[in-house]
Amino acid sequence: MEFAADLRLLRTKAGTPSYREMGRAAHYSATTLSEAAGGRKLPSRAVTLAFVRACGGDEADWEQRWHAVAVELNGKSATTPSDENVTGAPYVGLRAFGPDDANLFFGRERLVDEIISKLDRERMVLLFGASGSGKSSVMRAGVVPALTAAGDTVLLFTPGARPIERCSVRLGSMLGMTAGAVMDECLRDDRGLHRLVAQALDGCDDDATMVIVVDQFEEVFALCEDEDERAKFIKALTTAASTPDSRCRVVLGMRSDFFTHCSAYPALLDAMPDGQVVAGAMSAEELRRAVAEPARRMKCTVESALVADLVAQAYGRPGVLPLVSHVLLQVWARRSGNRLTVSGFQAAGGLDGALSRTAEDVFTGLDKAQQQLARALFGRLVALGKGTEDTKRRLDITELGDDPDLAVVLEAFTAARLLTRDQDGVEITHEALIRAWPRLHGWLHDDRESLRLHRQLTDATDAWESVGRDADALYRGTRLALTLDWTSTHDTALSPREHQFVEASRSAEVRSSRRLRRLVVLLSVLSLLAVTATVFAVRAERNATAQRNAIRAQVVAGEAAALYPTNPDLAVQLGLAAYRLAPSTHTRDGLLSTLPLSVVRHASEVIAVALSSDGRTMATGSDDHTVRLWTIADPRAPVQLATLTGHTQPVYSVGFSPDGRTLATSSFDRTVRLWDVADPQHQMMATLTSHTEAVAAVAFSPDGRTLATAGHDRTVRLWDVADPRKPAELTTFTGYAEALYEIAFSADGRTLAIAGDEAVVQLWNIVDRRHPSALATLTGHDQGVHAVTFSPDGRTLATASDDRTVRLWDVTDPRRPIALPPLTAHNDGVYTVAFSPDGRTLATAGDDRTVRLWDVTDPHRATGLVTLSSHTDAVEVVVFSPDGRTLATGSWDSTVQLLDTDFEQTIARACDHVQTAITRAEWDSYLPGLPYEPPCPG
Template identity: 40%
Template sequence: MDVECPYPGLAAFGPEQARWFFGRDALVADLLARLDRRLLGSGGIQAVVAPSGAGKSSLLRAGLLPRLAASALPGSHRWPVMLFRPTDDPIGALAAQLSSLTGADQAETAERLGVDPAAGAAMLADYAGDDDGMRVVVVVDQFEELFTACDDERCGRRFIDVLTRIAGSAAARPAGVVVIGLRADFYASCAGHPGLRAALEDSPLLVGAMSLAEVREAIVYPAQDVGLDIEPGLVELLLRDLGSSGGPGEGSGAGGRQEPAGYEAGRLPLLAHALRMSWQQRHGATLTVEGYQATGGIQRALATTADQAIDGLDAAGQARARAVFLRLVRIGEGADDTRRRVAWAELAEAFEEPAVTSAVVDVFTEARLLSRHTDTVEIVHEALLRGWPRLRRWIDADRAGRVVHQDLEEEAAAWERADRDPALLYRGSRLEVVRTWAASAPASDISVAAREFLAAGVRQHRRTARLRAGVIAALTVLAVVAATTAVLAVRSQGEAELQRDTATYNRVLAEADRLADTDISLSAQLTLVAHRMKPGDDTYTQVLNLRHTPLSVLLSGRDTEIDTVAFGMNGRVLAAAGSDGHVRLYDVADPLKPRPLGRTPAEPTDGFRKVAFSPDGRTLAGAGNDGTVRLWDVRDPARPRPLHPLPRRNESLTSLAFSPHGHVLAVGDTQVGLWDVRDPARPKPLARLPAPIADNVYSLAFSPDGLRLAVGDNDSTIRCWSLDDPAHPRPMGRPIRHDGFLTSVNALAFSSDGTELASASDDIRRWEPADGTMASRPLGGTSDDISDVAYSPDGYTFAGTDGRVIRLWNIAGQSELRQIGRTLTGHTGRVKSLGFSPDGRTLASGSEDGTVRLWNVQAGRLTDRSMALNKVAFSPDSRTLAAFDDLYPHVWDITRPTRPKPLGLFPTWPTDKAPAINGYVAVDPGWHTLATIGDERDGNRSIRLWRLRGPYITERLGPPLAPRDSFQSVWFSPDGRLMAAVTLDSSVLLWELTDPAHPKGPTVLHGPSEDIPSPAFAPDGRTLALAVDGAVRLWDVTDPAHPSGTRTLPDLPDTATSLAFSPDGRTLAGTVDRWIKLWNVAEPVRPPQTLPGPDDGLGAVAFSPDGRTLAGAGYDGTVWLWRVLGPGHAELRGRPLNGHTGTVSSVTFSPDGHLLASAGQDQSVQLWELDAESNIRGICSVTAGAMTPDAWRRYVGTDASYDPPCT
């Protein structure tokens, strides 16, 4: 059966594929409404802004244009369409469209547009003639090419001027409907042009993630259109792998508004590609789970396709593919990398043997990864830059060199266009930089034209040097006399400069340490300054520490204090208000790049005490200090529209809150009023709480199910009300007393599961609302006035203000809370309001200092509801991480280490429940076998083995091992062939697991002991080191049925806590109390090197895969790093890493060496990226604005000119 494929893969949907374009109906309707409003009066360019991969091109091509052709706007079916991209010649591209429409000469049109910005509007007006209903639709997709492909800034500005005139304004009738599709990370690039700035400030359409229901539509409806069936379970599997979640009925908010599906918007191309590949693997007319899994799934399908394409080439073809792809990528400077459209002639002529280039392009075009047009070639979608690890490695291998190469190729092309004008050749230091790079670059990477351009520059340099040589010889004799004196002066000057630089470095680093407790973002910037001045171990480890510290992005300061902040529209918009009578709205869809959207009109009020969004994001409510509750329609957050305010009662408004379903608004003054706001334009009173309340209500909080309302007053009392029927509220239980120094209950918050209620006064208390008992001891700080508290949506983190700072606590299943890391510093006035974003990754804070800050509170930390974690392990491909407590393994997808995705317990496949465990879990390094220690019916703790497939448990292997013994730990050899286990009486047993379903053994390696043994296998799996009874003994376990002791290592005063071999097997590390010992295994008689660690002691140790770094787990919550200098020899590397608040139980490196994971008693895993530059980029993305010229002068000094580290 020949079934048409309804999924375009990486390519955008076009107008001809509109029948398969589903899931964006609401967004298309929104865009049409905005265009209609512009046509009726406001005019101007309509911007459609989205992250790469969110689907803006498909929205424009398959959503907007077909709807216009179907008369979605009056008369729009008659409107001609000009759809194009700017390319490297935007004026030429527009001229081609205009000439095709009007019949004018293209060259003359381009010349006319170049000198007269009104020419385009005039041509379209002439085309329309007297037809008032005629408009021309101008859609400029991939508008960011104006900044990546076009090198002529003047041409780019002229192009924008022409579009602005075509789009018209409120005072001028639009000649056309102008829509631009812009990638979100180029937003700032547009702000420099008034015409574009107006478009971005005037109601831009932001394209984000689809809702759960919309993603289902995008998967299911195209298949139905072509007669494809979808196997049950496949849609749910696709949603899970995409990052969506939820069961039937989820994804729709109040009023039918769709809630986001929880995936990153840029992952849509991965879904589209996986669907197309699944279609190729279909069984008849059915898309199957098996076919989908054969593609590698959403995460790996793209990489699988690309790898298969390149692996099918010979060695020469693979080398040419690398060179071709690098030419098709533009390295971003201040923005993400982008694809680059290249002329086919340029690509064919760039390398010798054009036939090889053509064959490579054909292979990747057939795989739908490259798009070859009549005369150009380009990567189909920028998702390939993120989703193909091999391409990412090519780009990242020499990023700085890629920028040099990029400039070289562009300058060479300009030289060719100028008939090889010598004035364009490289000179001086620029020539030397490029020559140095080219000398080490693969010759196949550099085009013929670039090599000739560089050679011409070298020849010109040599000619100039020869002319200088004669003059220099004549002056040499005179120079010798002066040189002797000058050398002494230079030497003295150099020593003085070195002393000055060292003093500056020490001062900057000291200031960074001092500011860490008051302004962590500025402290981070100063650390980066010091690292740039003198890269070393101290600054390296501080950079790693800072990446694991919550840092903040500062929103623009205001003249008045901020009393309240609130997230709305599923975390895409933030509202902030204070005493100036305005509520300001910010776009925080990318919390690293917030921008102002709009503000409410000034109100006759002394400001707002509290603001809140309705759950569907359409309505904003503000409790004014003048006693009035004001409502706004904020469906267009750039233009909040006032609704009718609630009737004013008095001037004592203190709080308000929407119920989770959005039907009820609670307002607190001297009492609590409940309002029906299902129609926010016509709110209706429901009830007033009848119980006596003290002078004022200070705080309100709804439970997550909306059935309870907690009310805090200024008499230290908290009351809970049942809202089963909001028109007839009933009191629940007895009042809760928050007695303390203060009498007011400043803030209330329910946990995400509704089982806890937190209150803030002079301290913070957590309650069990059912009976009013405290869930933990009060949390105090340095301040005696706590303004606000908040629970993270995942229920793992709790935040509370403390004067000018904010504290975070880990509440994952603990009665006694542990503070997470450092306090959050940066505000210079009291912090008055807090709010978590819906995804829990960002915390917003508002302060008396007039600023709003956005904090990245996850900062490399993985937390799960569990007991203390005792072991952590990476999958062989470094993409999955498992952490083990005494009951269950917990698993995360860490393909993107900065955005880990929890997978829960080791998922079972397909439907079995996870095994019952009580004690210990281990996984073999290849992730083929899982070992668990669990209780048997006879009371013993036996070992059970389970087969793994990736992170999935597929079956139990055989009966329990040694059921008459009780075990406390289990260990696998690196090749998974052997397993060692320690019993409760400290015996050590050994099994052979060549066939894990039928293990051989056990063999008793060591009998009972008073010490707890610490085993470690050598990398080759043939030697086992065992620390027990005050000695380390090496065993030959080549034949596990007959192990033999070979030798004992010297100088072990006590039993080692942990052992680890280096990857080459030449060094054995062991921890003893607060010391770490290193033995040279090849010379066992030599005493080990002894290095100090933390005073509280060291536990686990681990070597990096390259053997150059040793990590140790500190009992004081730190992780220590040592540089390995040779067999049995190492030195401390910088400062300890701080991320845990309790004992660190386990450390391990990822197999690719890029990550270090540490697990602790604080129920968290810290995931450390080890590349300094990657960490610096992450720090810069948050704190770049902290290093102002004034801060530079104050903390760095005036000896060095202003040069912030993140430019």
């Protein structure tokens, strides 16, 4: 891109400063500025101007150029997904990565290595993981290619309802034998499979081995109804692996909720202690690789903001990987040129909404008759759990029938990659659809007993046909009566085969004179069954309803937070509906993220916020070079008092003196300015010009007589500001190798904490302001430290770093600080920390766009309280009001939000934020299947 080439030329003319140096000047990360010059995408206007400013270019000229390029590109960008757009995609959506996708499979290298290493020591390895943890992809795209590359022969299959038959088909193909002959050998005795493996390796090197990889091993328990076949299959596998002269090793992958099923089989139980591997949640770095690397292989890029957003939302969540893969495929379909964008992510519905939206779009595109067929089809495609989660079920082609409308349904869901078809049958692409699509989850809840009855009818039809339609295999008595009652309202759900079975059963029963003699008994049995069924149905309904509501509420809560910046009325009501549907930490946080008391704005990124000691005035500093003063006596209705315009570059820091009469501001323009904010004219009283580079931080001592300033020139300076119109420099701290970002006084004013890019924090004794002495150096962070603050009692210090951690230190004795357990919930660099006035709460925020509140009553055991996610860019600063009732958060999204820290009261008053009630169409779009109940009156 010519635009990017010219940016690189501008940097060269400026002396080729490092991107790190430019980042300090521009207040953007080195990565962001490097990407701006890389040419893979057009940088934002703000990033472009920051880049130009850091290189001393003409901002007005570059702004005109940026607008011209943006207009040209917008006319060419793809906005609508199509089959062409997803052809050759580096993401696989809901389906598992396969051996052919190994070059696109990233993030699970550590787990694959663990399995291979364990397989070197053990004959049988069992991989357990929650549904959606990526087990199948690990097995197929990780383990199988690794084994094949090592020269092993691999036999890969899923067991289905007939595991021995499945194994025989695959092994027979390898041996050149019929599946029947292989199956007979396997069933002859326990060593049959062992002999067949030896035969397959005949002629190979003596150390050659075959590895049998059984993916989705839980199907042995969930789909195989024949206990004898199940036991023989497990015995065959364990014998083949454990026989002393065996050349076979076995890898089984299964859902963790089937763990206890294995304990019923001693051979599997014996393998567990040494052969068990758990597919846990991916680390943040693993998630980053899984998101970004496949696109890079296709010479495309993923916007760093999108990577950060996906990692932040997916990190630590069980079963989230299919949602990540699906939304990435949708974003790929909406890519702009060679980049995947945040706007494409939002258009796809976000992480929690993309899969549900895709399914809803397909379903609502069908007519009513087809929708009824879709409901019946998905009922067949799910195996209902018995003490476990529901599981997908492969549907044989013979069950489908030849209804032309059903063909339309199949084609629609297959085209959307929600179903997978081949010549033999169809199945749900991934079980994540069962959890993530509220409509399907609702069907399964509402029709649970009905689906069980239907599944029994399908199995009975199969059995009837397998014995040549023998009359003895037909339904009679109670089973027939229950089935006839069910078919009276579900006739359209039956396949032609099942219709024939029911009619044959009905005719046989009519011909039987025994029906009349057993009528009384039948009625008694039916009554007993009805009572029993009611008891179990009520219990099952309660559990299923709770599960369904929790899933649906979690999805809606995430959508509510994402909607807040563009549609706050709808966001509040969705958040409130989700919280009422299933109160939880997640839904509460989602609701609170839509309920700031008020929002104020700058023309550009907000970098600094400070509140006066009486809590009535707020100062905000911005990348737009201005400082704005606001009256927040009523935090619900801030009023701008003045705009201070003395600085010529971005304002980095603002701070009120303890008496609230003086405001100190610092800027990239290398100056610190003191303002008389008690004067209605807000006159500037003095300008401090000793720093030689950007001044990043200002802080008043508790007595207000001393001002500390710190900057990128690697110095800290103390100033006597007893008379702020005549400040005098007291001393200068030097000797730092990197830029300094933050300074903080202890509550007694005797200690000063200094932090910067060196990844350490230094404590100084400043009782003698002219001759400070070093107390201690705190080490523990791995990257630069952006923020430091003392607790009100001075006994605890909090530090925040680019290494994504917040560290707490016991500084009761500042000469011997003690490290306390770190806070590690953030998924990106942490920029700011603040203690509440009572010292019981700590607020933290940073580049992951979240604001987190922690209970630090006991700093040795800090616990998370609330996570807020309503900002759309990095959060630079958090500040508590003096009474602790309000929290101000300033962000690179150009806003400052004022939040009420009484969260119960905030939720109770949620509807105060709403002017227009949610419409029925909006309700049905986000909460399909639930009665329309607007949470707030219009």
